[in-house]
Amino acid sequence: MDDLDKALIGHLRTDARQSVATLARKLRVARTTVQSRLDRLETSGAIAGYTVKLGAEALRPLIRASVLVGIEPRSQAAILSRLRAMPEIERAFTTSGRFDLLLQVAAESTTALDAVLDAVGGLPGVRLSESLIHLTTRIDRAQ
Structure with missing residues (x-):
């Protein structure tokens, strides 16, 4: 390049x-x-595609949370497969430290978010989870 x-x-x-x-x-x-x-x-593959970045007005109706997930050894593949089937899971990152995955979740209501959190926590192989609900975006440099 x-x-x-x-x-x-x-x-x-x-x-x-x-x-x-x-x-x-x-x-x-x-x-x-x-x-x-x-x-x-x-x-x-340097350009993988073109997309739309939604502004705050379009994103406002969604409630977002980061979910830290600790999993049993050798369960990651099965858990990721189940997470892919959940449309509310926007992103999943592997992490170091006490938790194994960091999930970015978006739901239309607190009730829907609660259901997603329950579903994630109930997956076979999930040891523990901790959720952090996003309140206000102070900095956004995402491209």
Whole structure:
């Protein structure tokens, strides 16, 4: 990946809806150059896709929580398989320390969140869990 690729990705991270012509003008290269670079970056996997980042207004109805999960040895694969089937689980991270997984959960109500937390805690192989309900976002640098 050269400087032009990095600049192209930087512009797309700011606004992925920019046209090829707009990107070419900003980068001071031909449209065909931008298009071929995009094709190559997509084919190589450097660009895995394009998405929408929802603003606070669209996210407001959801209640989010981080859930720390301790699991029994050799249970991770089965637990992750069950977590994938739960649409409220947005992300799952492995961690070091006392807990084995960190889950990002989103639900439409406290009742729905409570049901998800009960379901996670009731999975075979889950030793313990601790949930932290998100209140106010103070910093958000997620891309």
